[in-house]
Amino acid sequence: MGVTAGREASRRALPGPRGLRPETRWAYLFLLPWLVGLLVFQLGPMVASLVLSFTDYDLIDSPRFAGLGNYAAMLEDPKVARAVGNTVIYTALHVPLAIAIALALALILNRVTGRAAGVFRTVFYLPSMTPYVATGVLFLFLLNGQAGVVNQFLGLFGIDGPQWTTDPNWILPGIVLMSLWNLGTTTIILVAALRNVPRELSEAAMIDGAGSWQRFRAVTLPMISSALFFVVIINTITSLQMFDQVYTMFFGNQSAQQSYGDSALFYVVYLFQQAFQFLHMGYASALAWLLFLVIGVITLIQVKVGNRLVYYEAEEQGA
Template sequence: MLPWLLGLVIFQAGPMIASLVLSFTEYDLIGSPAFVGFDNYRRMMEDPQVARSVYNTAYYTVLHVPLAIGLALVLALMLNRITGRAAGVFRTIFYLPSMTPYVAVGVLFLFLLNGQAGVVNQFLALFGIDGPQWTTDPAWIKPGIVLMSLWNLGSTTIILFAALRNVPGELYEAALIDGAGPWQRFRGVTLPMISGALFFVVIINTIASLQLFDQVYTMFFGNQIAQQSYGDSALFFVVYLFQQGFQFLDMGYASALAWLLFAVIAVITFVQVKVGNRFVYYEAEER
């Protein structure tokens, strides 16, 4: 266990403790840290950009998590119906987007969502729909980012697919004998039996949504001139944290922002665990 413990201390626990200490200082990465007490945390309460970035992040999370899990479940149900050699091929195809670098995905969707020549708006035009300006209109930027994030559902789909494969077939047979229809079998057998996996993907997708950074920064913050056209509509919390730490070299304030994010994620995860355990079926508890 020693190599793992060293990695934990050096690359995770150590930097976390260091950032906690820095959150009580004013530090520009050049001079020595100067202790300022709780000034950075008081500053967060008065910073309008913090409120804006929190709103954008919450907006994205509320939209992305249910849409991503719902679509991943549909894909997993489709995979579960495929048999033979084609099953492995389709599982690979569905998982491949998860291996694409986030920066590449951001650049790709910057072109796909282009308001004038993007493929998405060209597709909508086939049905007589005038597509919005996904990357410049403040009202459509966050929905466009949600649409982009649905590209990467491979991991969630495979987790739910594995859960579906573990549902005992005799339960479906018993439900069929009792006269249960497709929706009744799905609601009464499938959902309870995969509730543990659903609970898990809800938590990990929520955490990932609150930490969104790579794709958004690639799409919207590489061009400062373009950034002026949409204001703060794409300013997510981790993007603002990154700006404070590495653009403005205010590492003390950035560390305080990081610990705020850590606290928010911890609280949300705690609530999810407490609430989710009431609805999750654990087969071991029935024995």
């Protein structure tokens, strides 16, 4: 009797052809707002922009089919080349510097213990919570060539600071300097990775006579390589989409823009101008899809290369 009752209970617990488990239905119900948002606000606009990228559309008249005209126009547009160049240079400068500085900060924070550890982690993360527009306005004053704090600090050492916001040769370095303000997320991720490095491995290397640099290179770096791989990808994607701070600093005042030309023209800034300033929505959609494909290709290359360099503990244990 008890065996029969147990079988009946197990049949009722398993999902049958008539429907799903109650908990599964509740799970789908709670996921429904996110699924609606995904379809309406992400996948839907992506499909629409793909269609618009093959049209000539100005938000006023009906879209007119243009074939590959928008993509061909990008090859002849000198501003696209300049925007791509600025974005690539910025990414090449920002990503290594950001990760190197964040790793140095993480190594320092990893040595802090007790209640102070939480306090310092919070302090280092606070800049990440600052709105990008506010950051742009702040650094517009900090990098001012005449009265900026950065040049005043350099003046203490007898260095005549450059015109960060007006000299075309120093605009990109100034933007890179500004971007290093927001390292909180990368730093906290690396701190968490360092906390998970087994202490016994470092102690064993120390017993074998390895110095601090040898332990860092042979033990710490391999053990945090997966976290480093992650932050490299995330920082690369973020850098290629740089927009808020640059637009706030250099494109809010159109008259001031004449002094430095296209030195601060980033790819997403140019995309925004084409879409909402010139109302070339079809051309802007083509620019957006080109950026999407470029980011996808770069990420794929990073994943292929990273899989050869990154140490995964689970794979090592499985082997």
